[in-house]
Structure formats: C-alpha cells, structure tokens
Amino acid sequence: MGYLNPFPYVLYIILFPVNGNKPTLLVTSFLLGLLLDMFTNSGGVHATASLLLAYIRPSLFKFSFGLSYEYQTVKIADKITPERISFLILSIFIHHLVLFLLEFFRLSLIVSVIGRTLLAAIFTFFMCLLIIYLIKPNKR
C-alpha cells in the first residue's frame, strides 16, 4: 500500500496465550520481526519493536486487567470489552512508536514519527479488530 501501512502481525504477540511460555514468546516474536525485516529491507526495526512488546506484555496485562490477571482466563479474542480494547490499543501504539522511532532514527523528526505512529496505529487497530472477528471460533 502507499503511505500508510498496517502491521497486523502484532496480533501474534497480543493473542499469545496469557499463561504461555514467556521465553518462547520472546524468541518467536523476535524471529517474526526479523522475517519482516528481511522482506522490507529495514535492518532490525521490526524485530526490536516486537521483542520489546513481547517483553512488556505482562505489565500491559497488569495495567489493563488488574493485578490478578494471571488467575483469570483472559482471552483477548473472546469478547470485546473496554479492558481488552485498552490492552489492544496500548500494545499497538507502543509497538508502532518504537518501530517508527527506530526507522526514522532522528530526534529532530519526532513530530512526523508521532504523526505516522498515530495514523498507522489506528489503521492497524481496525485491521486487528477485523481479524479477531474473522478468526473468532464459533461457540455453537
């Protein structure tokens, strides 16, 4: 696509099981980012951003779902509630901010970094919602 690109691959990190193996998530999200870098010729930008998101994911869980998130069976794909939306938006925004900061790599361009982050994050967010609805397992 042209100027704006959504990166719905962050869904992998977001939808990874809450009680899943953390080191596995770190390594796989890093490799996923690296794969994207290989195809888009962007160095290690995607890899670093996804790694960071995978690392701070537990803190984001704590922020959005409260301290006892580990004891509940949180499933992001289950139903759209305010907590889940806030978690989704927060993760996408942090990922995109790191991504564009590293891609532009100059503090003097901070305004365009934030502008692009916001636009792309909104785009990715709606794309993610769409994908979640599409892949949601049917209860009946």
Add this chain to the structure above:
Amino acid sequence: MQQIIYFIIKNSYKLLFLLLLGIGLTLTIKSHSYHRSEYINSANAVTGGFYQKINDANEYLSLKERNSELAEENARLKQLLFNQADTLLNWNDFDNFNADYIARKAKVIKNSFNVRENYLTINRGTKDSIFTDMGVINDKGIVGMIEKTSKNYATILSVLNTKSRINAKIKNSEHFGSLIWDGKNAGYVQLIDVPRLASLKKGDSIVTGAESEIFPENIPIGKIDKVFIDPKTNYYTINVRLFNDMTALGYVYVIKNKKKDEKKSLETETTKK
C-alpha cells in the same frame, strides 16, 4: 562459580531479552549507516527468490502494459538506428566497442516507495558483472544506484531514499546542484544548492550532471515544479516532479562507467600532493 550459574539461571529470561534486544539494535543501527547489514536484506537467496516468484506472477498480469512500453522503446531505438546509417558498429561485439558506458537490462523484482529509506531489488547480480555504485535508469529517467550485490540479485539505493545524493543540473545550462529526497512524496525530489545566478522557470527539465561518476550526463530526471529560496544559504531549493513513476517500475538498465576507476585514481593522485 556456583553463584554465577545460579544468577544466570535465575535471570535467564531477562538475559535472553537483553541478548535479543542487543541483536535487534545492532541490526537497526547498522542499517542506518552507509554499509548495510550483510544478511538481513532482500538481496539474499531466500528473500530474493521469494520476491522473484511473486514477481513472476505479477508480471503475467501486467503483460499488456509492459508490451506497449517495450514497443514504444523499440520504436524510439529504431528511429535512432535509421538516423545513423554510416556507423561501423557491430551489434554483437557491443561490449568490445570503445564506449564509456555499458548498459545491462535487469528487472525490478521488489519495489519500495513508502518509507524514508527505500531500496529496490533487481534480478541481476555479480554473476552478470553488476557491482556496487553503478547507475540504474529506465527509459523515462533515473531510478537509483546499486547498493549491494549477491550472486543473482542486487539492491538499489532508490532516488527516493533520504541517503541518496545525485549530481544534477538544469538542462542546457551548467548550473548544478545535489538531488536529494525529503521523504515526503514519492512523485517529487528536491534539487538543492543551486546558485542564485541560475536562470530557471517552472517546467524546465532537470538532467544528471557531468560531475557524476555513476550516471552519464543528460539522463532525464524530472521537471521543475516549484522554486524556493533557502533563507539560510541564499541558494535555490527546487521541487522536481519526476518523469519516472517510481511506484510502477518494470525493466531497468544498469549503467557501468568503464572509465570511472581511471578518473577516480587520477583525482586522488592530484589531491594527494
């Protein structure tokens, strides 16, 4: 010793994170310096091959357009051929012909125009004697220059890359400047550092300059769209509308300057003393 091992086991998750973060940041920083990382780019066999496959499929869908483009170019070449009947040039030993520049056909298999540092990939590499710092053009104008090569593929530093700097001038005058890109619009590039003495108006053509070691002189680039005066330096900054549609590139020509090394060594020898 036991303490150290215990520490490593206890903090293995954090250490793993730091290790991966280190790798990621190194790759990022490397990609921002001039020489790009060796493996994480689309000139390697895996990603290059993948893009080739995608491109083969896409190529089939745009056969009609490409055909008409080639036919157009054929017509132009024929016209050239008819107009110089008295040449002794034998088409078969074109490489041996005493020309300064050699052109080789290649195909863009991966295009990019939506980030600040755009690189393209073509399906020719060192096997076809394509090396770093050769110019790349197509029938409409310049495209970029070769950045990195592997055996079968090469990446191009596009003119739509904030790192690219190309010597360019206003057609039919000797006033030149540097062609850069501000990273905003894929249809426009900027020509900076043009002296105020230069007389120019909207619609004038911009072509490559004679100072460039990579491109032959007078390769078309674009048309003047807007002229600004830089208040800090009192030089002109010109917005140039590219002749080329960088979002739709097909076949390109890689230009080799046979006398580049000779010129370069002469210049370094001169400045040494």
